[in-house]
Amino acid sequence: MSEPVLSVRNLRVEFPKRSGVLTAIDGVSFDINPGEILGVVGESGAGKSLTGQAVIGLLEPPGRIAGGEI
Ligand SMILES: Nc1ncnc2c1ncn2[C@@H]1O[C@H](COP(=O)(O)OP(=O)(O)OP(=O)(O)O)[C@@H](O)[C@H]1O
Ligand SMILES: [Mg+2]
Known part of the structure; x- marks a missing residue:
């Protein structure tokens, strides 16, 4: 099988807030x-x-990518 054109692994997106960190995306993976x-x-x-x-x-x-791979 050929390689994926896009591979996303354990994507995590955060927004720093005054009161802490809001995790908006946690552990999204797809090919x-x-x-x-x-x-x-x-x-x-x-x-x-x-x-x-x-x-x-x-x-x-x-907003920032705080983890995972794209
Ligand atoms: N600038 C921001 N600051 C803080 N939180 C945010 C920000 N933008 C998005 N979020 C939060 O991230 C989460 C995901 O938002 P997103 O806009 O990706 O949802 P969506 O699935 O596209 O919704 P919809 O179907 O309404 O378009 C939501 O809980 C939202 O409140
Ligand atoms: Mg939307």
Whole structure:
């Protein structure tokens, strides 16, 4: 089988807050193989948009990738 075009492992996104750290995404992993289309379904606030923003490098500070690999 060919290599995935995108591989995300244990992605973690955090927002530092005055009162501590808000963990918005914790442990997201997926692969996208050549020719594959991935649909992401989840309730509002589940982290769909932040996952996409992290993958394409458009997280707005102070949001930050705090763990995992893309
Ligand atoms: N700038 C921010 N500061 C703090 N928390 C944030 C920020 N942006 C997003 N969050 C939190 O991160 C979580 C995931 O948000 P996200 O926008 O990725 O959800 P979503 O799955 O795309 O929701 P929707 O279906 O409503 O678009 C939510 O709990 C949200 O409150
Ligand atoms: Mg969204």
